[in-house]
Amino acid sequence: MTTVAVFVRPPEPGTVLESCVDTGAVTAAEAADLYAAMVRDVCAAVEASGGELLVNYRPVNADDPTGPVEDDESLAAVRDVVDEALSDPGSARYEVQVGTSFSARAGNTVTHLLEREEVKSAAVVRPTAALLERRHVDSAAMKLRQSEVVLAPATDGGVAYAGFTDPIDFEDAFAPPEVETVTDRACDGGLDVDFIEMVPVAESPSGFATLLSHIRARQRAGLRIPPRTSAVLDDLGLRAEAVDDSLAVGRD
Template sequence: MTTVAVLADPPREGLVLSELVAETPLSETETVKLYTAMLRDVCRAVEASGGDLLVNYRGDDDLPAHDGESSEAQVRAAVAPALESPDEARYEVQVGSSFSARAGNTVSHLLDQEQVTSAAVVEPTAAFLTRGIVDNAAMKLRRHEVVLGPAGDGRVYYAGFADGIDFGDAYESPAVETLTDRGVAADHSVDFLPMTPVVESRGDLVTAITQTAARAEAGRNHPGHTAQCLAELGVDVIAGADGPELVRE
């Protein structure tokens, strides 16, 4: 069984999805809503799988000063409505000065201290993650020490490990190549999952809007919280002279 850690920031304005605020019609308040919806879909997919959900949140000492609820309280409040058994969810604070360090510390602790069979790190922006993907990854981790889920622009939405690697700057762009290099350098077998979008940039948002609309229309599996949030935000994709454009409905 794989322990799947979702590395989450508290949903705060100015902290999450800042690239979308700069590049799209979405405001900071709206990006917080979208981030929360994606985090819910991701955590629900993990809970529904055969893996163990671990929500790893950024500690307040590692974040800009904030008046209001603690990071843990905000993350718990964001995740709980999506879970069938919210009281059984496990929450732990992240440790490390960078994403690579936080991911590495989490995986190393799970493998070395808790002696789990395999451990994985998942991006909270991987709204299209499904139970099937998580379970497929767990099966692959029985045969390979490293399993990666590629996203656009060389990113990864999933990184699973049955044995450790050198995590120093392991998520340096392009993360899928860097993590593969580290796995090969450790004499590990590396395998891959189907490419799945993350939603962090303007292009990602175009993909998310069109994919959720198409999947919903076709009656296929789609991220429910994210799809509902996108519909409520009222942002649509139209054909423009220079490619897809984001517009308010």
């Protein structure tokens, strides 16, 4: 069983999907609703898989120079979002994020799980990878039996899922392009790397447009879509469109 850590922050307007807000794709309030929907779909997919769901929450005092501490208000806000999506809310674990960067937070979590809790494999997942399905998590778990590191590449050279059976050197390991940097660190440490299929993440305007385009295509084809994310996109009337030979987000 892989322990899968989803890195979540309270979905407050102005604190999530900032780059998409800055480009005018969505308002701050819409971004908060969309982020919450993506968190729910991703956590539901992990719960449905053979993995163990660990919700790593980002406290509101995360940027305090004395270091982040457990925060009941932030934990309650994250629980309110996640619990709605789970068939068994009590099965999810919640732990505060520790670290000044994503690389540090991911490294602290993975290293703790592998070395302190002695789990067989640990993974980190971005909550904006709304198209992540249980099959992705289970496929990665199977590959982790043969390779020490398994990645799901994302848009913009990013990583949607990163699974490990052995720690790597995590210092700046998720520096762009993330998929190359993590792979380099693993190979430098003598570890084998494998991949599952690409999963878009809405971490940037282009990633958001790609995710939206994939969801609309899957809707048209009658294939599985992330239900909560799709419902918000439908309510907002968002669609992907070509602008100056690149993909952008528009409205109906």
